[in-house]
Amino acid sequence: MVVGEVKTLIFGAGGMLGTDLCSVFPDAVALKHSDIDITVRDFVLETIEMIDPDVVINAAAYTDVDGCEDNKELAFDVNGKAPGYIAQGCFLVGAKLVHFSTDYVFDGSKEEYVESDITGPINVYGKSKLLGEMSVIENMNNYRIIRTSWLFGHHGRNFVETMLNLSGEMDAVSVVDDQFGKPTFTADLARKTTEIIGLVPGVYHITNEGICSWYDFASAVIGNAVPCSSDEFLRAAKRPEYSVLINTKTAPMRHWREALVDYLIFDGQGC
Numbered sequence: 001m002v003v004g005e006v007k008t009l010i011f012g013a014g015g016m017l018g019t020d021l022c023s024v025f026p027d028a029v030a031l032k033h034s035d036i037d038i039t040v041r042d043f044v045l046e047t048i049e050m051i052d053p054d055v056v057i058n059a060a061a062y063t064d065v066d067g068c069e070d071n072k073e074l075a076f077d078v079n080g081k082a083p084g085y086i087a088q089g090c091f092l093v094g095a096k097l098v099h100f101s102t103d104y105v106f107d108g109s110k111e112e113y114v115e116s117d118i119t120g121p122i123n124v125y126g127k128s129k130l131l132g133e134m135s136v137i138e139n140m141n142n143y144r145i146i147r148t149s150w151l152f153g154h155h156g157r158n159f160v161e162t163m164l165n166l167s168g169e170m171d172a173v174s175v176v177d178d179q180f181g182k183p184t185f186t187a188d189l190a191r192k193t194t195e196i197i198g199l200v201p202g203v204y205h206i207t208n209e210g211i212c213s214w215y216d217f218a219s220a221v222i223g224n225a226v227p228c229s230s231d232e233f234l235r236a237a238k239r240p241e242y243s244v245l246i247n248t249k250t251a252p253m254r255h256w257r258e259a260l261v262d263y264l265i266f267d268g269q270g271c
């Protein structure tokens with residue numbers, strides 16, 4: 001539990017990012033969804049008070065972007081209100097909080113977004129995650145909100161895995177070529193989190209380097225991707241056209257193509 005005398009608590013430890021965080025913080029108290037429901041305020045506060053951590057990392061979220069459209073209340077409870085309960089607990093025990101948010105807090109009408117840019121989510125997931133950021137900020141000062149994008153990792157369903165599966169099942173896999181972002185390897189993000197904890201409180205944009213469309217990303221993984229437009233591939237939730245996060249505060253991480261090679265050749269171990 002003690003890493004260099006720092007006691008760390010992780011919420012969402014069973015998720016894609018959470019599992020990699022557990023590897024980077026092997027002594028952390030790691031709580032999965034089956035251990036705690038972060039929407040139950042009293043339980044969250046009691047747990048944080050009992051563990052009395054120095055650092056809390058919240059990687060728990062309801063991340064089904066299309067599902068959020070149909071399950072609005074759940075989205076706002078998990079992504080919007082619960083981070084506020086965690087922040088209240090952190091405030092009570094004097095812990096730092098690292099909370100993960102998303103590029104989807106932006107509307108995508110601008111090509112690139114720095115940390116101070118005005119938000120304007122266009123789907124329920126983005127709105128709920130923005131509420132989560134606000135719930136953290138209004139309950140404590142000692143927070144680091146990490147906005148990230150297009151995650152892929154060994155411990156959850158993700159775009160790379162989907163492409164590999166579809167590629168084997170279909171002659172051609174249609175992938176949109178009019179939405180742009182920055183793919184990010186969860187193992188890199190988890191390692192970078194150790195550095196962010198030591199920086200000043202605030203909002204951070206942390207992704208792998210390199211901007212691409214979903215079609216470009218797919219083409220780096222499979223040989224039978226074909227481009228299509230978002231209009232041809234309708235989904236429940238609208239997606240921003242550009243959700244490119246620019247990091248103005250810390251050293252950049254490596255290019256997503258380099259990270260993808262590691263992802264594809266290395267079978268990750270988690271906790």
Ligand SMILES: NC(=O)c1ccc[n+]([C@@H]2O[C@H](COP(=O)([O-])OP(=O)(O)OC[C@H]3O[C@@H](n4cnc5c(N)ncnc54)[C@H](OP(=O)(O)O)[C@@H]3O)[C@@H](O)[C@H]2O)c1
Pocket residue numbers: 012013014015016017018032033034036037038039058059060061062063078100101102103129148149150151152156
């Ligand atoms: N995935 C992406 O492309 C992406 C992009 C930008 C930002 N992010 C953000 O990055 C963070 C990590 O994402 P991820 O992809 O690792 O997500 P994930 O794999 O879906 O993991 C989220 C975890 O949270 C748990 N959870 C859901 N509701 C909960 C609740 N009420 N109480 C406790 N735990 C609960 C989930 O458990 P169950 O599965 O059992 O429900 C799951 O283990 C999130 O904040 C997400 O919003 C993700």
